[in-house]
């Protein structure tokens with residue numbers, strides 16, 4: 001048994017699985033990062049985050065033929081900003097105002113279902129193939145095959161999160177976002193329109209999901225239902241990582257992505273969701289604030 | 301500069317302020333004193349829009365600001381150093397100060413020299429200088445209080461509302477806070493000061509209002525209030 005494990009550690013297959021696990025995990029991480037963005041400013045989150053990802057991918061698929069994959073990214077980003085603002089205005093703002101917990105949960109789930117139906121009607125029920133922007137020929141590192149798109153996913157996700165982090169730390173508007181997360185009333189006293197900050201955090205959260213959508217689309221199938229499972233798993237990741245930590249959700253995403261791919265290969269794809277969910281249950285019972293979190297989850 | 305007339309405000313159905321009127325002339329330091337729960341903080345919150353007044357007018361430099369939201373009122377030049385300091389704990393001292401100038405940095409108020417003003421604040425509160433890159437949440441209570449005052453001053457406000465700037469401070473620091481307030485007064489900053497140390501507040505102020513159960517019971521020039529037997533008995537006994 002031990003020798004078997006050891007032999008696996010040096011096998012290229014193992015490392016190949018790790019590589020795809022990291023790529024999938026980064027996507028979970030990005031979506032969970034989006035949950036954390038809105039949770040920070042408003043203690044609410046968009047349960048339709050998976051649908052924001054799906055819409056991003058489908059809009060990207062529609063736009064890409066007219067330009068190129070890379071020029072399509074800003075269009076998808078703009079669409080994400082708009083879509084997130086709509087979710088906040090329609091589903092969340094009123095609930096925050098009257099301090100209703102059930103309100104925003106129901107409203108964002110409902111909007112997610114509406115977006116899914118909308119997508120089914122516009123793009124159909126069948127999964128579509130997203131043309132890959134770069135070569136699909138695997139790159140080989142010491143016998144370990146990695147898809148170029150997997151590298152793009154990881155790099156894209158990291159760049160996106162770093163840019164947001166940089167914005168928060170350096171620009172005065174980013175600091176206004178952090179101030180709103182710290183103390184909404186006091187931020188208002190600084191002349192910050194905190195309602196607008198919350199709308200913005202929803203817009204940014206959907207932007208990250210939409211971009212994540214066009215990043216994964218070339219390696220998965222694209223369609224109206226592609227977001228549901230991703231959104232749910234990313235929610236688990238957000239809980240595992242802790243909703244108060246941007247770093248935590250990335251680590252949480254990687255943990256889930258890697259355990260999934262390994263389980264899928266070594267046991268059975270039928271069981272691939274089990275370890276992640278067991279981990280979720282373990283975290284919830286041992287450290288409910290998440291592995292890296294303060295005490296955020298009790299509010300959800 | 302600031303004129304409040306027949307202000308009625310409270311929390312939900314609980315009415316705390318029963319028709320308050322007060323006036324702060326340009327360049328004046330006016331103090332609002334009263335016992336715990338009298339409604340001092342509520343008055344400042346209503347003025348800066350943290351709670352929406354039920355009725356009454358609040359004139360700031362000729363405009364009625366009653367009913368505007370907090371950020372709009374701040375952008376018209378009302379700075380409020382709130383009860384309990386409320387600094388931003390996960391941001392540095394420097395970032396907290398910069399955020400005080402948010403309306404200036406984003407075009408809502410004349411920009412001036414924000415960087416130079418941060419240096420001026422640090423000259424005014426030297427302790428903050430040593431802690432510039434420290435997170436505000438790691439400051440001591442006294443340091444946080446100074447940061448809260450400095451942050452409010454960064455607006456270059458038309459009116460500065462100070463809610464118990466001496467709360468919870470050691471006696472030496474209380475003295476320091478009062479001498480800072482005296483200095484701001486010499487610089488002609490218009491201030492409305494809420495204080496538990498009524499005697500010290502009346503010493504430094506031009507004019508005073510006494511708040512009792514949500515009503516102004518007495519008001520007058522600070523020196524007169526301080527000499528008044530009724531005020532002495534009710535508010536100056538213990539604190540002096």
Ligand SMILES: Nc1ncnc2c1ncn2[C@@H]1O[C@H](COP(=O)(O)OP(=O)(O)OP(=O)(O)O)[C@@H](O)[C@H]1O
Nearest residue numbers: 311314316334335336337338339340341342343383
């Ligand atoms: N958020 C709130 N919700 C409901 N009632 C409140 C709230 N804040 C204050 N009150 C009530 O309003 C009244 C006035 O409170 P306020 O804080 O204005 O008093 P204060 O004069 O500032 O007292 P202190 O000297 O203790 O700071 C009190 O009876 C208080 O219980």
Ligand SMILES: [Mg+2]
Nearest residue numbers: 340341342383
């Ligand atoms: Mg008070």
